[in-house]
Amino acid sequence: MSDPKFVAAEAISRRKAQLVELSERIHATPELGWQEHLASGWVADALADAGFTVERPYLGLDTALRAGFGSGPHTVGLCAEYDALPGLGHACGHNLISAMTVGAALALAAVADEVGLTVVVYGTPAEEGLGGKCELLDRGAFTELDLAMMAHPAPEDDPDPAALAVSHSRISYRGKAAHAAGAPQEGVNAADAFTIAQTAIGLLRQQLPASVRVHGVVTNAGEAPNAIAEHTEGRWYVRAETLEELHRTEERVWKCFEAGALATGCTLEITPESQPYSEMRTDQRTLALYTANLEKLGRVIPDGPGTMSRASTDFANVSQVVDAIHPYIGIGSLPAVNHQKEFAAACVGPTAERALLDGATALAWTAIDRFARSN
Structure with a gap:
């Protein structure tokens, strides 16, 4: 044989x-x-x-x-x-x-x-x-x-x-367009919302365990430099050693995105792109x-x-x-x-x-x- x-x-x-x-x-x-x-x-x-x-x-x-x-x-x-x-x-x-x-x-x-x-x-x-x-x-x-x-x-x-376990999410802010020079006070800036959220996430990383990773990209930052951005989008991943740790971390990361919406007056939508990977x-x-x-x-x-x-x-x-x-x-x-x-x-x-x-x-x-x- x-x-x-x-x-x-x-x-x-x-x-x-x-x-x-x-x-x-x-x-x-x-x-x-x-x-x-x-x-x-x-x-x-x-x-x-x-x-x-x-x-x-x-x-x-x-x-x-x-x-x-x-x-x-x-x-x-x-x-x-x-x-x-x-x-x-x-x-x-x-x-x-x-x-x-x-x-x-x-x-x-x-x-x-x-x-x-x-x-x-x-x-x-x-x-x-x-x-x-x-x-x-x-x-x-x-x-x-x-x-x-x-x-x-x-x-x-x-x-x-x-x-690592990971979640994949699509982030969307919606504000109000306005002329950036002529009437900026009439706008609600969705680009600023992302700036605030990313700053908050950067600061949050000081308190996250070494097992956690948070990273993403802005895929749509606005329409034109002379218009207050009405709509911005991004894709964000959160990783952790277990699904349990992942879900705890997500709660803290989502608050950073909520901070961007609260500070600017934009509306926020977080949409999962898939089920979390375990x-x-x-x-x-x-x-x-x-x-x-x-x-x-x-x-x-x-x-x-x-x-x-x-x-x-x-x-x-x-x-x-x-x-x-x-x-x-x-x-x-x-x-x-x-x-x-x-x-x-x-x-x-x-x-x-x-x-x-x-x-x-x-x-x-x-x-x-x-x-x-x-x-």
Whole structure:
């Protein structure tokens, strides 16, 4: 009987050119959340060509998909992400996530009967702040799984990052326009409201714990310099170690925005962009298997937390309902880090290709180690 881990690795090696081409094609054609029609189609086609049964659209979401293979007693789920960042393209490396996930799925399909697996790939849109996996969870996805996994690019390997809970909100102030020189007294300045709110948030940071992050951008600062701003908008994130801490922090941050409205006479509207992302709950047994497999591939795990240890992911919500791991795999990009154009550039090329193949192999080997002995 062949060693299933050898068979899995060979399946990935044979498809190296196909996987690299998939990654590069997604990288060259960035699509924002809920608009990933090309990328989701390319992932679906790669899996269908390998014998997976593909549903797309999935659960009523146009750019989501589910692909299944095998009928074993243990169901392993792998998540593909493929949305890009506004103005930055694939500066979080979701092109590599898609290719790694496809590679791991094809590897597990090659040994599914021997190991006793059912392999499921979820194409999950809109991870960058819009909560695609949260929406899929609400519609019944992931409940069939015994284990969920994915690997995410980062500057260096970090198998167990401490993903923070996060909320994403749209902030809107409405005032009254007036000529800024001729009749400023007739205006109610929505731009000033944001200035006051951001000043209050800056001062609040002195009293926030180190586990908390508050950050955002003004997306509409007004209409013209000679008109009192009637309407302004922004997008704000609040992060914390747990959902409980997140909700407590939000109450304090919202008061800062309320201060802007009170001081200027504007009206304020705070609208969630998605459900909050929870903190990550890592299955330590599976993580130990993954880390050992990473080391077998010759990768060196750095000491201490990685650069992405305070990031967030909607995959964390999946980890609340099923055993899960979400390691970061290094692409050797330092000093470039995620969400920089330089990081996007590092998500193609020889070092990125090695991470793609190592990540796919480590995920597949981990599923084999986890379930092969329990048949």
